[in-house]
Amino acid sequence: MKTHVFSAIRLTVVLLVVCCIVYPAFIWGIAYFTPSHGKGDTVEVNGKTVGYTLIGQSFTQDKYFNGRPSAVGYNAAGSGGSNKGPTNPEYLASVQAAIDTFLIKNPAVKRADIPAELVTASGSGLDPDISPEAADIQVPRIAKVRGISEDKLKALVAQHIQGPLFGLFGPSKVNVLQLNISLDHTK
Amino acid sequence: MHTEIIGVVATFIATVLLAIPLGKYIAKVFSGERTMLDFLAPAERFFFRVSGIDATREMDWKENLLALLTINFVWFLYAMVILMVQGSLPLNPDHNPSMSPDLAFNTAISFLVNCNLQDYSGETGVSYFTQIGVLMFLQFVSAATGVAALAVVINAMKERTTDKLGNFYNYFVKTITRILLPLSVIVAVIFLLNGMPMTWEGKDTITTLQGDTVQVSRGPVAAFVPIKHLGTNGGGFFGVNSAHPFENPNYLTCIIELMAQSLLPMALVFALGYYLKRRKLAVMIFSVMTIGFLLLTIATIMLEVKGNPMITHMGIDMHSGAMEGKEVRFGAAISAYWSILTTVISTGSVNAMHDSFMPLSGMNQMLGMMVNCFYGGKGVGILNFYIFIIIAVFISGLMVGRTPEFLGKKIEAREMKIAILIALLHPFLILVGTALSSYFAAHDTAMGWWFRGKASGWLSNGGYHGFSQMLYQYTSSSANNGSGFEGLSDNNPFWNITAGIVMILGRYLPIIGPVAIAGILAKKKYIPESAGTLQTDTATFGLMVFGVIFIIAALAFFPSLALGPIAEHFSMY
Structure with missing residues (x-):
């Protein structure tokens, strides 16, 4: 022993x-x-660090492509999901509210075209991406606010789509921060 | 969506294809044959000399267990001390505080027993010193403990009569030097190339494009995450585990992390086949495990891809599936695959929040942990499966009127008693714990320090789902899994201590039991196979084992599952 x-x-x-x-x-x-x-890889604009490529940021203004709802407000000092169960009434009401808010902000969009990920919170609360569909349906709103043609914005989104891994595996996505940086540079 | 399904299928096939040669390699390591990492032998001899260990001295099962339990106790004391003083130690750039005794107890036990249940959040609850010096250390050694225990049992299954079952220290150290460390380095390099941080600097403060000021947690993540998965530990560096973009940057790292956690549990089954030269037995075991795993996986992927019917009802586009708690870069399909893989093997890491999965997906996750041997944790998965084999041999023996024998050894009353006790321990721990906490939650008991407030504050969801949250927590603790329905407020003395006790019992008894059975069997006279021997490597016997697993899991857990996830499912329509 x-x-x-x-x-x-x-x-x-x-x-x-x-x-x-x-x-x-x-x-x-x-x-x-x-x-x-x-x-950690950072993103710079005019020599100033504006964020990390992998860490999502809160975009709530109408002139930017908005990301997904976040349970931690995109503050990467912590991380977290909503942890609401699928039948939780409080949770379902918050999803309904997110849909209604989105429709008010984007009157040109049909309810049936809103992708589920745009009104549901991510697991980390720091999701840097949205789906290409979720970017496309925000184009009319941004075109109106910024006075840029919709075609130009659609082309910009298309440029930022990252396809499946090796073209074969997994979903397509758009990095919201990088898309919005390019958007700021588009006239 | 089809690229997401292809991703899942490719991941699974690639893992199995890699596990077969790795199993052969592991068998060689344990039988002492030549391998390509033999140049490490002088280093290993040096470690043994410094520690005063004669790694060539074979020990009986009792002494092997004594060595295992002694060194585990040393690690427990070390971890407790560091966790309670971490606030004053170096490598703490974010100035995180020391842990309270109950939280330190829970955390030390949790990482010691390969469970990695976390009642703290990595960003705020631990220092870098703790992450690397305690938690990562325990991830290495707890995984190696499980593999070493399995090596002793496999050694006992050889065709001979003996009480010499190899040397625990030898298996243990070689698991680290020959298997875990080399694989961790390879995986870490892949992670670094994909942008995972590896820094000792603390939080960075940035002003975002929109003008908000936020902080970003960082740390030595790339060293931590490989062993977290290779060791089927699963404790996250950050609070949200592998859903965090720094802990799992993209789809490729997601595949690598999935492969890393399932590779060794699968390879160990093949290692058993190569080591004992009983390939058919290994194929039988692997097939039963795979069928069970695929049944749970396919059902869960279908549920998650279909999405939440209560949101579908709101009339939006559901083609991306149930995305609450999931990340866009992974998608619903591989998140569903991950959730089952991480629960059937005892990893417990997550890339999506299990609390927000569909009710029946949550049930499948719990079933994975309730069975706890479809592949199962590092080493202990096969040990659990071994118990079910012993029971199946006994029942089939009675059914056909033959003496129950497994690999030439008679199964008698003493072994059966141990096997049954171990098989019943798991439901006992889970159901007693859940019953106790449900009582408190239902009566909204207040118990001062013990509860830090009232019991109703524990649950982030009411009704059936709230019950599932508590059931999940004890299931995860007893299975040494470590994932959670994270809406449960578990950082209070009641949960820290009760889950801690469940974790200890759920770890050591299921190791002691199979090692004892194997040790007792090894000493018995070897009876060569004859025409009258019950064949244990056939499909029929595989079906029998599956039946035993199904009956034990179904009978023990169905009532509780009916109250939680099943009731919640039907409330959706």
Whole structure:
């Protein structure tokens, strides 16, 4: 018994060195050679950092493409989903309210064209993407607010669609931050 | 949608194809044959010398268990101490506080037993020192503990009579050096190339395009996430686990994380076949596991792709499926696949919020944990399956009037008693815990410090779903899974302590039981197979095992599932 206790303590120290110092230091070393040096890829506009590519931002103004609802208000100091069950009356009322608000803001859109992801909150609360359909249906509103032609905006959305992985696997998506940065540069 | 389904199918096939050669490799590692990582042998010898361990000395089952439990207890003390003083330790750029004793107890146990239930949030609850020095450490060693226990059991299944079942330390250290560390490095590099952060800097403050000021949590994520999955641990670096864009940046990393968590549980089944030279047995086990897994998966994908009928009713476009709690870059199909994979094996990482899945999807997730051996956790999945095999052998033996035998060893009263106790332990822990908490929630009991307020404050949803939240929590604890219906407010002494106790019992007894059975069987006389032997590697026997699993899970859990997810499902129409 005693030998097992002392062996256990010594082996624990050895493995702490291997798993918690050598291994992470090695990964950290490799990270240094990635473009962001492991600090996360940022997006810059005119030399100023406006965000992280992977972290979604809150876009509530009508002149921008809006992202999905977020349970944490897109504050990446934390993260979280709504954790509401599918039959929760309070939750269903909030989805209904999101649909109604969207229809008021986008009178040109038919109710049956609103994609479900645009009125439901993501798991992380930081979802950086929307589907191409969710971007397209916002085009008429933005065209009106900004005075840019709808065709031009549709082309802009099309440019920003990231297709399935290797063209085969998974959904298509649009990064909302990058789309809105390009939008700011479109005249 | 069809590209999403193709993604799921490709992920599954690729995992199985990789698991077969990996299983062969693992069998070689444990039998001491030559492998391409033999250049690590001097390092391993050095580790053993420093620790004063003779890794070549074979031990009996009792001493192997003693070694396992002793070192686990050392880790528990270490983890408790660090968690309770982390606020004063270095590598804490966000100045997160030390944990309260009850939260530290829950967290230390949770990571020690490979469960990774988290009653804290990574961004605010732990320092980088804790993430790497305690939690990631336990992810390595708890996974290796499970594999080492399995190696002892497989060793006992050989055709011979012995009480020498190998050396726990030898299996344990080699699992880390030969399997977990090399794979973690490969996976980490893929993650780094896809933009996962690996930094010691704290939160960054940015002004967004729209002019809001927000903070962005970062950290040494790319070192943490590989072992989180390879070790079927599942504890997230961030609060929302692999739904967080930094913890799972894109569809490719999603596939890699799915493969990383299921690769070793599948490979261990093949390793068993190669090691014992009983491929048909491995194929039987793998087939039963796969059929069970696919039944749950296909049903769940269909439910999630179809979407929430109560939202369909509002007249919007549902073609992306049930997206509440899911990320656009993954979509509904692979999120559904993930939710079942992570619950049948004991990972418990999530890429979507299980609380917001359709009621019957939630039921399937719980069934995955209630059965807990369709692939199952690192090592322990097969140990659980072993218990069901023993029961199936006994029942079939009685049915056809033959002495129950498994791999040439007679199954007698003592082994059966252990097997039945272990099989009943799981429902016992889950149902007693749920009954207790439901009582408090229904009576809205207030109990001061114990509840930090009233019991009604626990649940983010009322009615059937609220019951499911509590049932899920104990199921996840007992199965050492660690995922949750995260709407449950579980950071209070009641949940921290009761779930902690359930986790300990749900981990160590299901390891002690099978090791004891295997140890007792190994000492018995080996009876060569004859025409009268019950064949245990046939499809018929596989069906028998499936039947035993189904009956135990269905009989024990159906009433509680009827009160929760099934009732909620019917309330939708």
